[in-house]
Amino acid sequence: MTRVVLADDEATVRAGIRAILGTDPSIEVVAEAADGRQAVDLVQRHAPHVAVLDVRMPHLDGLAAAEQIGRTVPGTAVIVLTTFGDDAYIAQALAAGAQGFLLKSGDPRDLIAGVHAVADGAAYLSPRVAHRVIASMRDNRTARTTAARQRLAVLSDREREVVALVGAGMSNAEIARRLFLVEGTVKAYVSSALSRLGLRNRVQAAVLAHEAGLVDDLPE
CATH class of the missing domain: 3.40.50.2300 (Response regulator)
Incomplete structure (x- = not known):
């Protein structure tokens, strides 16, 4: 419930x-x-x-x-x-x-x-x-993309992959199934990424992932 x-x-x-x-x-x-x-x-x-x-x-x-x-x-x-x-x-x-x-x-x-x-x-x-x-993110896209990618550079490859999937709207359970991980491990990656990026929640991480083009680069 x-x-x-x-x-x-x-x-x-x-x-x-x-x-x-x-x-x-x-x-x-x-x-x-x-x-x-x-x-x-x-x-x-x-x-x-x-x-x-x-x-x-x-x-x-x-x-x-x-x-x-x-x-x-x-x-x-x-x-x-x-x-x-x-x-x-x-x-x-x-x-x-x-x-x-x-x-x-x-x-x-x-x-x-x-x-x-x-x-x-x-x-x-x-x-x-x-x-x-999304429309607001398209304004001044080049500068915003560059800045977002610079922020994401502090992440590990796996953290960046998890943030991209957060940007795609996936829950921890969905990300775990996609990456063949335990859900608790995904939660730890999300928490670590938010801390490294100085973000408060998943919405801010999702916006950053879109700005950096990570979601567009996800394989089908």
């Missing part, structure tokens, strides 16, 4: 999100919050697999709440949910440590898929958000 804490300052919105998640019998909403501060408290109390946070909430917004959750309850993955598709929110959410970013106006199935993905250790961006991220 995937346990979720849900936070949104509008009761009707929370009810709608809870109803969507309730269509999947493997997801349980264990607590709800009306503001960011309460969300952090509930996550610390329940230690859920996933926290779904609205980006705009009183007392503490979703981005600040995501940062606090990542620092104090690192075992909880964070999805930022918003009506705003502004690129600045996307960038801020990723910088705050969110593993997923979804638009409320998106397909409800994206929310369920996103919860499962981040709970399994993968990153998840809704298709519309992913399109924005």
Whole structure:
């Protein structure tokens, strides 16, 4: 059972999100919050697999709440949910440590898929958000690719291979099957790569892998 804490300052919105998640019998909403501060408290109390946070909430917004959750309850993955598709929110959410970013106006199935993905250790961006991220990465591609490859030079060949597969959206279990490794070994490679690169989570590693062209170079 995937346990979720849900936070949104509008009761009707929370009810709608809870109803969507309730269509999947493997997801349980264990607590709800009306503001960011309460969300952090509930996550610390329940230690859920996933926290779904609205980006705009009183007392503490979703981005600040995501940062606090990542620092104090690192075992909880964070999805930022918003009506705003502004690129600045996307960038801020990723910088705050969110593993997923979804638009409320998106397909409800994206929310369920996103919860499962981040709970399994993968990153998840809704298709519309992913399109924005990829488009922004294409701007000034040459300079960004060069800089990304220079950052990745500190990794071992195996760490670089694992980061490329993280960029392809694979979970630790999927990477382990692909590389014929034990899942715990993959987790160790991911942790080592994040530490060497100074990154906070898999989403940031995935973006870097795309910028460096590692995902494009993966064999079919």
